[in-house]
Amino acid sequence: MIGIGSGSTIVYAVERLTEKVANEQLKVVCIPTSFQAKQLIVQHKLTLGDLDAYPELDLCIDGADEVDLKLCLIKGGGGCLLQEKIVASCAQDLVIIADYTKDSKRLGDQYKKGLVDMFCFIFIASIITYVTLVRGDFELSHGENIYSIVFMQFC
Numbered sequence: 001m002i003g004i005g006s007g008s009t010i011v012y013a014v015e016r017l018t019e020k021v022a023n024e025q026l027k028v029v030c031i032p033t034s035f036q037a038k039q040l041i042v043q044h045k046l047t048l049g050d051l052d053a054y055p056e057l058d059l060c061i062d063g064a065d066e067v068d069l070k071l072c073l074i075k076g077g078g079g080c081l082l083q084e085k086i087v088a089s090c091a092q093d094l095v096i097i098a099d100y101t102k103d104s105k106r107l108g109d110q111y112k113k114g115l116v117d118m119f120c121f122i123f124i125a126s127i128i129t130y131v132t133l134v135r136g137d138f139e140l141s142h143g144e145n146i147y148s149i150v151f152m153q154f155c
């Protein structure tokens with residue numbers, strides 16, 4: 001069981017993994033850290049899994065946005081903030097692949113962006129609480145990534 005990270009660097013690792021799986025007839029299940037990682041796994045015809053079925057991973061491979069002298073990292077520049085940390089936390093080992101462009105004396109010297117992960121279910125739960133308290137009853141419906149709130153009554 002291997003966690004597969006996101007970004008541009010991980011693509012090389014997935015290509016190599018695909019060759020190894022084919023050449024050595026390995027049985028490997030890949031758990032994605034993002035939608036991009038899921039697509040990468042599917043494109044390479046690797047076996048796709050998830051944490052529900054495989055909560056314990058042998059390894060997780062990922063990239064990084066910046067790496068300092070003590071090997072501390074900035075990650076998540078591609079927006080895979082929470083999911084990649086959850087997948088990595090389920091793995092016995094985490095392998096980070098980074099080239100010299102990610103090298104930094106002090107974190108933040110190179111990578112200056114700040115990102116916030118907004119998880120729909122948390123967002124929606126907050127809206128439900130707020131709206132119930134302030135505005136009264138409503139109906140909530142949702143599709144894959146689309147949420148809509150129909151208010152039954154306005155105060």
Ligand SMILES: O=C[C@H](O)[C@H](O)[C@H](O)COP(=O)(O)O
Pocket residue numbers: 005006007008009010062063064065075076077078079080081084
């Ligand atoms: O959210 C994205 C992930 O943390 C990536 O691993 C990180 O941004 C590095 O991506 P790249 O290999 O494209 O530099």
